[in-house]
Amino acid sequence: MDPLNPPEPLPRPDSTSTGRKILLESDQIERMIRRMAHEILERNQGSRDLYLVGILQGGGALARRLAERIRSIEGKPVSLGTVDITLYRDDLSTRSAPPFLKESLLPESVDNKKIVLVDDVLFTGRSVRCALDLLMDLGRPTHVQLAVLIDRGHRELPIRADFVGKNIPTGRDEVVEVSLDPPRETVALLRRTIGKDHS
Amino acid sequence: MSDFLTSPHLLSVEDLTTDEMNGIFRTADSFLDLSSRTVKKVPSLRGKTLVNLFYEPSTRTRTSFEIAAKRLSADVINITTSQSSVVKGESLLDTVRTIEALGADGVVIRHPSSGVPEWISRRVGCHVINAGDGLREHPTQALLDLYTILKRMGRFEGLQVAIVGDILHSRVARSNIRALTRMGVRVRLVGPPTLIPADRKGWNVDVFYDLKEGIRDCDVVMALRLQLERATASFIPSLKEYARLYGISPQVLRLAKPDVLVLHPGPINRGIEIQDEESFHPHSGILDQVHFGVGVRMAVLYLLMAGQ
Incomplete structure (x- = not known):
């Protein structure tokens, strides 16, 4: 199983929903990813012991993109993995159905690594909390940092990102939709009421 | 829920x-x-x-x-x-x-x-x-047996599975027969006539009273425990004879497919249903189960x- 070519992601929320507004286009996203890759390398003084870990579902594609950038800047590959946080969610017992599990792919141990957790959108912070608990169960990384493409605010936990593509103020009932699948690379804002789904 | x-x-x-x-x-x-x-x-x-x-x-x-x-x-x-x-x-x-x-x-x-x-x-x-x-029924045992077959053989479709032994007293066999047939597996029941239920209504199975015939060319052999606590011993002439006629040994396994998988729900009556397991170790899926x-x-x- 190659973390660079994971299985097809699940379909995203219906993009024809009412009030869809494109916020970022492909070239803007690419520049943000390139800047974030440089920031990650600057902060960590290169890619030694660096381990990019995407939080499924949304973080996998971004982690892969960041890893490609870092490889082209440094000239050597960087460790890359994905984690499924489903089993660590704090809302399992309030949902009617337990969600299906996705496949975590961590080709290397997290021990003594500088982990950069990667997610597409930082919202309540609950997914990051899940991912932190999961990482601690997997081993003992030396550092854990957080990289997100979009920080949309509305934090419910004391969590902040180390690397941010763009801060986008949003309403609580809006949905930020990130698509990193070529050819339609976009970040869009959907104005519609969502249920109690915390992501 | x-x-x-x-x-x-x-x-x-x-x-x-x-x-x-x-x-x-x-x-x-x-x-x-x-x-x-x-x-x-x-x-x-x-x-x-x-x-x-x-x-x-x-x-x-x-x-x-x-x-x-x-x-x-x-x-x-x-x-x-x-x-x-x-x-x-x-x-x-x-x-x-x-x-x-x-x-x-x-x-x-x-x-x-x-x-x-x-x-x-x-x-x-x-x-x-x-x-x-x-x-x-013993549904989770059937599920783990099927899962072991899936992991070891990679598929269900077209497989021949022989369930050998005390089928009459076995809830494991009943759950497995139902689950395996639904997954497209061909099920054979192998054992002495006294230990194979006469009423097989709704079971789409082949019955063999001879182990060698029943095991020939099959992909999986599932040996069942002789349930001695359920007075199974009174259904057979002697344990020794049962072991000789229906015990799974390396010799009889040669008649099955070369990559045959042997399962047993445990606990094993060693020397009766399963003989000399060490010698066919690579074929055994018992600890996998x-x-x-x-x-x-x-x-x-x-x-x-x-x-x-």
């Missing part, structure tokens, strides 16, 4: 569609990864309580459920009836209602009478999982109990 599993209980393999069985196997894959981690535990069933209520002896099923539930962070209480109020004459329903009143979210029950888990499930509000009822059983039971507990 899950939207994925249509029934809140697991009483029989008939409760599951083939899609649901495949979903359980896919979920089990994820849980097996857990057993290679340093911390073999996830918080998915934190705060939930599972009670193991066993009216018959069991080591592996009870332990397997206990490990599965604990790896999901559930609290587990084991009740072995010989040390409980059952010996003071408490009725089955009173025992289960007491367990429910204590706050159990799920009960795993094994009972010598067929149909008890189903009867209980209609009278309590928590999830009921059948861990073996009389001669009727135990290992995979934990993953399958975690999947069942997760899919039944994680929501609500």
